[in-house]
Amino acid sequence: MSDLTNTLEDDTRMASFGDYVQLMKPRVMMLVVFTAFAGLIAAPGSMNWVTAASAVLAVALASGAAGALNMWYDHDIDAVMKRTMVRPVPAGLIPRDEALGLGLIMSAVSVTIMALASNPLAAGLLAFSIFFYAVVYTIWLKRSTSQNIVIGGAAGAFPPMIGWAAATGDAPLNAWLLFAIIFFWTPPHFWALSLWTSKEYGKAGVPMLPVTHGAKHTRLQILLYSILLLPLGMVPVATGLGGYAYLVAAFGLGVWFLWAAIRVFMSKAGDDSEIGENDLPHAKRLFGISIVYLFALFGVLAIEQGLGLYFATPFVWGGLS
Template identity: 55%
Template sequence: MSESITVERIGDAPYEASFGDYVQLLKPRVMSLVVFTALVGLLVAPVSLHPVEAVAAILFIALGAGASGSLNMWWDADIDAVMKRTARRPVPAGKVDGGEALGLGLALSGISVVMLGLATNLLAAGLLAFTIFFYAVVYSMWLKRLTPQNIVIGGAAGAFPPMIGWVCATGSLSIEAVLMFALIFMWTPPHFWALALFMKEDYHKAGVPMLTVTHGRKSTRLHILVYTLLLVPVAIGAALTSIGGPFTLAVAVALNAWFVIGAVRIWRRDEAVAEADKYSVEKAVFRFSLLYLFLHFGAFLVEAALKPYGLGGW
């Protein structure tokens, strides 16, 4: 982190951070995706947890995700301050001191890992600890400012939650857990690169070596297409396992066909045309990519709900 952020003052008195400011440190929008995918991983597992244990597991996974967000905001405060998309975050906006963000992140990290281990099992706690470390240290402190492949490798941090949820219930790993991980892992690059296409200037000003900055938008468009095509067999493969079934397969085929069509449209776009229409196609694909992941994991839940009635599964 190249510089510290000073807490702003209103008049002669320091700004008093509100509860909402501290909540924002935890990246609640990202946390919602973490909670949802972790919950799906837990609920579709072949072993059922007691409801109290399940609620505790999801709570501590959410706290772990919040810890990662707080540590990320502490470290990235300098670059967040110069990016339009992130300048209003609590630390760069001067609402919360960087040291407080660090302290909160470390405290929640310890609480979430220890309590998840006590509530479920040590493997789940170990995976949560590794996820926090990977996002805060490997991605935020190292990869993000080092390589244009930052989001490819760093995407693993966001892919662990359904695996952790599965392990909370079963105490072990399986092909289903790995494929849920792989689905998010392969989805992350085209999702973020679509965003980077219309947010390139932000990353350029912040000195973040996003692919759009280091290799240009034409190369980024090709990368989006390639990773989207690589995502297809992963999604279809997950639908063919024990957590899938005819409904999940149909959803996977439809969603991936739509995603590929969007990626092809992005790949074929002329930069001058894209800039003239304010990157409408890129923005549409980015928004769809969010829906894509929720619908995919929602399909796993529907399939699990249908199984007791003999309507789901293979």
Template identity: 55%
Template structure:
């Protein structure tokens, strides 16, 4: 009698990396960085261990939002080239697993942040998770071309949470950091939508490029970029601003506006011909733009501690 060996296909089984991908580590890195910036520039010092613990649980909360987003958006992700290989649409992680991970990490992150820091920060984190998972993912994303405009609030809360970890409250400074990210989000994502071609229309997502066309989207990018500049510059006049931040912000906003004007003037045929190189460049620069604004805030505050770079 000969034994037979059954060959099992393990190619679709989840690995540890798939559960990490479920948490959207790239998005999480932005959450961690801006939350850390909000914590660092706050006027109240925080014990390093408390700071580390707080940032860790803010990151976990951001990851929980990502898992819940992947659970709900599995059908959309499956038809978009940019997202088709994510753990849930690819079948490596089930939707139920994604939901369980998202809910468990949501509860864990909020409770632990409250215990490690304070309940104001924990409340802001809980609202951020709710806003991203429910208000944006379940409602706005599929119902209105303003999805990115309103939904951008979810990504704008982390510096407020970091600030609240240190101070236990909200202030003009933390609100303006929120506004900076909130106003930056639409031009950032609309630039992405321009060169994602038909992904959003195929998925039935009412992105501005789908509902109002690419020409209108280019105009909106310019308008929001012009509205963003004074909001970004306003931080220079606060207690966490200063000459260094002002100089950096002036340069960055001049370059950002220049890029937005270039995109506004672009003919769609020319964009297709050069494979949206200008739009892709603007999208990449938008990441640099946000990063350097928060770096300037942190460096400015660090210099101010030594009596340098203050007004």
């Protein structure tokens, strides 16, 4: 009797505040807000703390809006995959139309706050990032091409540029470098995840790279992107954005990331065999390392710039900030 009562309570449970938080993908939001804040801190000049806080709030709301719109559209494939079927929309806790409405309202509010708090460029970039994630990636690319995460990864690369634009009103080379680092970081980060969830993506009909080209090709692509990421992460030192602390961090983190990618490449992670299952920890380890890499790299940059621990290196080209 108690089991039946618990089942009925679960079936009739109303959405909680936590369910609405999950609708906005809080883990993704944390990374988005952090990189946007790092871009804001790394930008030259100073910014009123109220204005800065408003800009960061706008980015957080925009990230939540994009997450809600993503869950609204992906309700069907989320319901098929174990990793996502517990999300509030496929679980039946939040209606689809409510997720859509909340996503649209939050989008409008976030862009309005950014426009009032900073400048039109930052507001425009913020609006475009929401559109890119919700429409270009979620609605178009995700279900149509194995390069979905490569092209769609641009949506997650915008935050530091938005933060920079909010502080200065422009987006120079250094802002684009921060964009590029996240852009090239995204494929190996997400493909590491897809190596151990490829069967679920295949069942849901999502053409992730391991599904369309196999695990071996995916491991090669992870390695190639990781090789490119190592020198790219150190380029800000040459432009004067990063100092010696950043150089050490970028090199150390990049080597760590690359070593993890080499381990994945040499394994059979994602292969449809018993050996592949045993090698999946390499892919999971790379996924975890990739998150630490981005947080640490942008954290060092923000600390170095924010606390005035910047010392120009002999590699500076100059005039590019």
